[in-house]
Amino acid sequence: MRLRSTLLGPALAVAVWPTGGWAAASPRGEAIAQHGAAGAPPCTACHGSHGEGNAALQAPRLAGVGDAYLAEQLAAFAAGTRVNSVMSPVAKLLTVPEQMAVARYFSRLPPPVAPKPATSGGAALSPGAELALRGKWPEKLPACVQCHGPAGIGVGAVFPPLIGLPSAYMVAQIEAWQHGKRPPGPLGLMSAVARRLSPAETEAVAKYFAPTGTAQPNGTGR
Amino acid sequence: MIQLWRLALAVLVCSIGGMVQVADAQNGLSAGNFHPPPERAIPDTPLGRAIRFGEDIFRHTRAAAPAFVGNELACSNCHIDAGRLADAAPMWAAWVAFPAYRNKNERVNTFAERLQGCFRYSMNGKRPPLGDKVLVALESYSAWLARGAPTGAEMPGRGYPRLPKPALPPDYARGESLYAARCATALTGPASRPRDRWHFRRYGGGTPTIGGPA
Numbered sequence: 001m002r003l004r005s006t007l008l009g010p011a012l013a014v015a016v017w018p019t020g021g022w023a024a025a026s027p028r029g030e031a032i033a034q035h036g037a038a039g040a041p042p043c044t045a046c047h048g049s050h051g052e053g054n055a056a057l058q059a060p061r062l063a064g065v066g067d068a069y070l071a072e073q074l075a076a077f078a079a080g081t082r083v084n085s086v087m088s089p090v091a092k093l094l095t096v097p098e099q100m101a102v103a104r105y106f107s108r109l110p111p112p113v114a115p116k117p118a119t120s121g122g123a124a125l126s127p128g129a130e131l132a133l134r135g136k137w138p139e140k141l142p143a144c145v146q147c148h149g150p151a152g153i154g155v156g157a158v159f160p161p162l163i164g165l166p167s168a169y170m171v172a173q174i175e176a177w178q179h180g181k182r183p184p185g186p187l188g189l190m191s192a193v194a195r196r197l198s199p200a201e202t203e204a205v206a207k208y209f210a211p212t213g214t215a216q217p218n219g220t221g222r
Numbered sequence: 223m224i225q226l227w228r229l230a231l232a233v234l235v236c237s238i239g240g241m242v243q244v245a246d247a248q249n250g251l252s253a254g255n256f257h258p259p260p261e262r263a264i265p266d267t268p269l270g271r272a273i274r275f276g277e278d279i280f281r282h283t284r285a286a287a288p289a290f291v292g293n294e295l296a297c298s299n300c301h302i303d304a305g306r307l308a309d310a311a312p313m314w315a316a317w318v319a320f321p322a323y324r325n326k327n328e329r330v331n332t333f334a335e336r337l338q339g340c341f342r343y344s345m346n347g348k349r350p351p352l353g354d355k356v357l358v359a360l361e362s363y364s365a366w367l368a369r370g371a372p373t374g375a376e377m378p379g380r381g382y383p384r385l386p387k388p389a390l391p392p393d394y395a396r397g398e399s400l401y402a403a404r405c406a407t408a409l410t411g412p413a414s415r416p417r418d419r420w421h422f423r424r425y426g427g428g429t430p431t432i433g434g435p436a
Binding site for chain 2: 135
């Protein structure tokens, strides 16, 4: 599955999509992503030419992220319910069909090679791994992987991958949910979860999912 | 096959129960007063190693006990927090309740026999023979979680909470809109991508709100 999507990813997706919107939308999505639209800069300028993300810019990866999730974020930036100094103006320059086209384009790109997930092996887990893999049930905190997939690879169109997210980005998102500055997500799940995390737990779990071997900017954008 | 389907459905429903539970703020489920010991308190002794193996089976059932498991589930999918969480069939409450007479097979069952039933039915596998190291490990783990609990007492938090009888009779239309509002996020969405089809069956959030194990 991984191999097939790596080799044929976008082309295959276009070929098998039933009818209507997608076949027409995909080239438009690609054009916006790579070259920008109506004054909006290309997505790839910050998110990487393959949508792989850029930790130094706190730009999360977009490749292989669910289209419903991506479209919802663009809509939230455009509506002002999610705020970011770079993304808010960009999203406002895109029409709704353009937002959806670009979301579909990135959702069909092959995800970057995932960092090796930490193994539990019966040994004591780090505090971040403990939260990510087991949660903290006495405080009604499920493990991250229970919704976001094994090792945080993402599930379906609405549970985005966590693996490889820049840690400063993840901390900023959890704080945004804690302070009501980001829409609560499906069923209010993430705002409920974020409000049960202490600052130390937030840091720990963000470090756990952060790319390995990449320098993380220290406390930027917080 | 029917058995497996029913099991899958039960766990899926349970998953949603868990997610909704997370979404709701504190909703006042009885937690009981008993607190099982944390994993770090497992002693480094021969007994401690059996306890640790028991916890490992609980979390990674197929990998740790492959000879007796016929599906992708793990004990901790239904017994949340590896059998620690009150109101999610905690093992510390089960341990002090056996041996017990069960209507299901109309005889007195030991704790080990009850565990065999889990492997045969919930895990769609084979009963480990009595005395097998898998059963010994699970007994050791359960007994350790229950250390200090009063034997034979009715422990608050045992099993799953009983739900009150619904005020309204069942209704397909209401069910459909409820499904769309509260369930589809975890069911319909992931089901559309083959890789994720069974995600919430295997990793489901847990079930402190819905009664009845498989």
